[in-house]
Amino acid sequence: xxxxxxxxxxxxxxxxxxxxxxxxxxxxxxxxxxxxxxxxxxxxxxxxxxxxxxxxxxxxxxxxxxxxxxxxxxxxxxxxxxxxxxxxxxxxxxxxxxxxxxxxxxxxxxxxxxxxxxxxxxxxxxxxxxxxxxxxxxxxxxxxxxxx
Numbered sequence: 001x002x003x004x005x006x007x008x009x010x011x012x013x014x015x016x017x018x019x020x021x022x023x024x025x026x027x028x029x030x031x032x033x034x035x036x037x038x039x040x041x042x043x044x045x046x047x048x049x050x051x052x053x054x055x056x057x058x059x060x061x062x063x064x065x066x067x068x069x070x071x072x073x074x075x076x077x078x079x080x081x082x083x084x085x086x087x088x089x090x091x092x093x094x095x096x097x098x099x100x101x102x103x104x105x106x107x108x109x110x111x112x113x114x115x116x117x118x119x120x121x122x123x124x125x126x127x128x129x130x131x132x133x134x135x136x137x138x139x140x141x142x143x144x145x146x147x148x
Contacts, residue, residue: 043077043106052110052131059125066127068120070113077127078105 043056056077058066067078080103087096113131120129 040104041077041079041106043108045108045110050133052113052133054108054127054129054131056106056127056129057125058122058127061125063122066122068127068129070115070118070131073109073111074107075110075129075131076105076107077129079103 041057043054046053046055054075054077058079061079061081065080067076069076069078080101082101083099085096085098086094089095110131112134114134117132118130120127122128
C-alpha cells in the first residue's frame with residue numbers, strides 16, 4: 001500500500017519540544033517548489049488618471065534583449081538573456097564551454113490607451129513605460145421626443 005509522505009523542511013525540524021501534531025501539520029504549509037526558481041520579474045502598474053505607468057525590474061538585461069509590444073489591448077514585456085563562456089588552450093581546443101539561455105515575459109490587459117503617444121525608457125535595470133489614456137469625448141446630448 002502506498003501513502004502520502006510529507007516533505008520535511010528545515011523549518012519543520014525544530015529542536016525544542018513543540019507539540020508533535022502541530023509540527024506535522026506545519027509541514028503542509030511549506031511551499032513544495034521553493035527550491036525551484038522560475039524566471040520572473042517584478043512589475044508595478046500605476047493608474048495616474050490620464051495615463052498608466054508601468055515599472056519593470058529587469059536587472060542585468062541589455063536594452064536590445066527587451067521587447068515591448070501592445071496588441072489586442074495586451075501589453076507584453078519580453079526579455080531574453082543568452083550567455084556563453086568559452087575557454088580554449090593554446091591549440092584552440094576547448095577546455096571549458098558553458099552556455100545558458102533564459103527568457104521571460106509578462107502580459108497585462110490595458111485597454112483604452114493612445115498607442116501613438118506611448119513611450120518607454122530603460123535605465124539601470126529599470127524599464128519605465130508610459131501609456132497615455134485615450135481622450136474620452138463626451139457624447140453630445142440630444143432630446144428625445146415624447147409622442148402622444
